Amino acid sequence: MELYEYDEICPSAESEVIPLHARSATRGIEDAVRILIAATGDDPTREGLADTPARVAKAYREWFAGYAIDPARLLATQFSEAAGYDETVLLTGIPVVSTCEHHLAPIIGQAHVAYRPDGRVVGISKLSRLVDAFARRLQLQERLTNQIAEALDEALQPRGVAVVVEAAHGCMATRGVRQHGLTMVTKCWLGDFKEDAALRAELMASLPCRGGSGGFFGNR
Numbered sequence: 766m767e768l769y770e771y772d773e774i775c776p777s778a779e780s781e782v783i784p785l786h787a788r789s790a791t792r793g794i795e796d797a798v799r800i801l802i803a804a805t806g807d808d809p810t811r812e813g814l815a816d817t818p819a820r821v822a823k824a825y826r827e828w829f830a831g832y833a834i835d836p837a838r839l840l841a842t843q844f845s846e847a848a849g850y851d852e853t854v855l856l857t858g859i860p861v862v863s864t865c866e867h868h869l870a871p872i873i874g875q876a877h878v879a880y881r882p883d884g885r886v887v888g889i890s891k892l893s894r895l896v897d898a899f900a901r902r903l904q905l906q907e908r909l910t911n912q913i914a915e916a917l918d919e920a921l922q923p924r925g926v927a928v929v930v931e932a933a934h935g936c937m938a939t940r941g942v943r944q945h946g947l948t949m950v951t952k953c954w955l956g957d958f959k960e961d962a963a964l965r966a967e968l969m970a971s972l973p974c975r976g977g978s979g980g981f982f983g984n985r
């Protein structure tokens with residue numbers, strides 16, 4: 766295996782310490798990607814890989830855009846015109862694109878978000894934005910599930926919140942146990958949903974759950 770000099774693949778490494786959350790982190794990411802490419806045994810300077818560090822830096826801005834989003838601001842616009850509606854509001858099949866904090870591998874799945882309003886509702890698109898704001902961070906699926914539920918509960922103070930996330934973990938599909946087609950299902954129940962088993966059952970019956978039917982990294 767060919768070895769590469771550190772400052773050949775990582776020219777800016779010693780010039781400054783770059784906070785990773787900042788926009789200026791781009792160069793630091795690019796240097797890190799060159800190191801990772803070299804670690805695979807490939808040549809980070811060959812033509813096909815020359816633009817890869819910049820592409821990965823751009824991808825990182827997209828994958829981790831959630832850190833810059835304030836969930837409370839997302840949910841700040843609320844409507845009271847629907848005050849007479851006090852049944853469950855449910856949005857199913859919200860795409861989840863996240864990254865596991867243990868292996869930096871993708872977590873791909875869907876979230877189903879429900880709440881029982883108490884006089885106020887939010888624009889339905891905000892539920893999708895809320896899921897995305899927490900998904901586009903380094904995550905554990907359990908924490909992602911709880912964060913979505915708690916942010917909605919805090920902002921809207923509804924009578925209940927339910928969040929179900931079903932996702933496949935790239936770190937299980939592509940390495941380690943190397944089992945694809947598995948789906949992890951996590952749930953968070955707050956308020957009415959925590960107290961009322963019939964409500965939980967009704968909600969679960971309304972979900973187009975894919976759990977156990979193949980997952981997002983293909984069938985076994």
Ligand SMILES: Nc1nc2c(ncn2[C@@H]2O[C@H](COP(=O)(O)OP(=O)(O)OP(=O)(O)O)[C@@H](O)[C@H]2O)c(=O)[nH]1
Nearest residue numbers: 865866867868904905906907934936937940941942
């Ligand atoms: N509970 C939970 N576990 C996760 C999540 N994402 C990844 N993991 C697991 O995190 C664990 C990390 O375990 P470690 O033993 O520290 O790491 P590892 O040696 O790479 O583990 P293996 O994946 O079993 O090879 C693994 O079991 C992963 O499957 C998640 O969102 N929630």
Ligand SMILES: [Zn+2]
Nearest residue numbers: 865867868936
């Ligand atoms: Zn993982």
